[in-house]
Amino acid sequence: MSDQAVIECRDVCRHYQEAGARVEVLSGIDLCIAPGDRIAIVGSSGSGKSTLLNILSGLDDPSSGEVTVGGQALSRLNQNQRARLRNQHLGFVYQFHHLLPEFSALENVAMPLLLRQTPRDEVRQRAEQMLGRVGLSGRLQHKPAQLSGGERQRVAIARALVAEPGTVLMDEPTGNLDSHTAEDVQTLMAELNATLNTAFVVVTHDVELAGRMDRVLRLIDGRLVED
Numbered sequence: 001m002s003d004q005a006v007i008e009c010r011d012v013c014r015h016y017q018e019a020g021a022r023v024e025v026l027s028g029i030d031l032c033i034a035p036g037d038r039i040a041i042v043g044s045s046g047s048g049k050s051t052l053l054n055i056l057s058g059l060d061d062p063s064s065g066e067v068t069v070g071g072q073a074l075s076r077l078n079q080n081q082r083a084r085l086r087n088q089h090l091g092f093v094y095q096f097h098h099l100l101p102e103f104s105a106l107e108n109v110a111m112p113l114l115l116r117q118t119p120r121d122e123v124r125q126r127a128e129q130m131l132g133r134v135g136l137s138g139r140l141q142h143k144p145a146q147l148s149g150g151e152r153q154r155v156a157i158a159r160a161l162v163a164e165p166g167t168v169l170m171d172e173p174t175g176n177l178d179s180h181t182a183e184d185v186q187t188l189m190a191e192l193n194a195t196l197n198t199a200f201v202v203v204t205h206d207v208e209l210a211g212r213m214d215r216v217l218r219l220i221d222g223r224l225v226e227d
Contacts, residue, residue, distance in 0.1 A: 005068070006089065006166035006199050007033040007056055012065035013222075014051055025051050027222035029065070033167060037199040038190075040210035042227070043219035049203040052219065053169050056201070057090055058082040070166060087115050091160030091168040091198075097152040099144040105131060105155045106140040112163040130158040134188060150181030154188070161192055167199040174206050186212055 014026040025048040033039065041049050054060035055067060058074040067074045070089040074082060091112075099108045110127040118126075131140060134154040144152050153173065160168050173189075174182035186209050193200055202213060210216050216227035 004034055005032045005071075006035055006037075007031075007067070007069050007201075009056065009062075009067040010065055012052075012055060012062045012067060014048070014055065014060075015063050024222050026055070026062070029222075029224055031056075031217075031224060033199050033201060035166065035199055036193065036197040037201075037215070038193055038213040039199075039201045040213035040216045041201065041203045041219060041224070042205070042210055042216060047219045048222060049219055050171055053171055053201070053203055057086060057092070057169055087112060087163070089166045091163070091165040093153070093156050093160050093168060093170040093173045097144070097156040099152060099155055099159075101144050104141045104143055105136060105147065105151075105158075108144070108155055109159045109162050112159060116163065126162055127158075130162045131155070133192070134158045148181075150177055150184060153177060153181070153185055157185070157188065157192075161196065161198065164196060165198060167201060170200060170202040170204075172204055172206075173202065174204070174209055182206065182209070 009029055009031050012026055012029040015022050015024045029052065041052065043049050051060065055062050058067070058069065069085055072085060077085065106127050109131055110123045113123040113126060128140060131137060134157055136151060136154055136158070139147060139151060147155065174185055177185060189200060190212060192198065202209060204210055217224045218227050
């Protein structure tokens with residue numbers, strides 16, 4: 001495994017049984033993600049893109065092969081250790097923001113830092129700064145129901161980045177946004193990637209978003225092919 005990789009997988013396969021038959025979802029996936037990489041993973045619905053993201057994050061196990069995150073092999077970690085590793089090294093953004101509705105934007109963004117037991121004064125300062133970076137300084141105390149769809153997705157991006165993870169994994173981050181808001185989110189992602197050197201791995205059907213990434217990988221018949 002590369003010493004420079006923030007995430008690396010080698011010969012990862014995933015299969016399952018359906019009606020007594022073996023179904024191959026991923027076949028011999030090799031992928032090395034370096035700091036600052038911007039990678040789009042595209043493919044038809046049901047091709048295994050979300051499955052691959054779940055395996056990269058340790059939310060799902062491969063049938064064979066190995067994944068390392070921050071230099072640690074996921075197969076050697078129990079679920080609690082994996083959760084801590086995700087908190088330290090990964091951020092997540094999904095098509096639906098998954099914000100906690102009873103908490104303000106500031107409180108939602110603060111969650112990853114609170115889980116690290118970061119001092120509360122520092123938590124508030126960093127959460128406010130990150131919300132400012134995504135253009136929401138005036139929305140700190142607003143709850144998700146009081147925010148637009150684009151604003152909620154910006155809060156989700158701020159939450160993913162506030163702990164300065166090595167990699168942010170995104171599953172259709174613009175899929176639930178109108179074209180103008182999607183454009184704003186794409187621009188924001190590029191700015192944060194450039195300033196924080198965070199790697200982005202984006203599963204998307206959005207051709208515009210994929211075109212802004214440095215590499216586009218297509219998942220075909222369980223294998224990654226460079227576009």
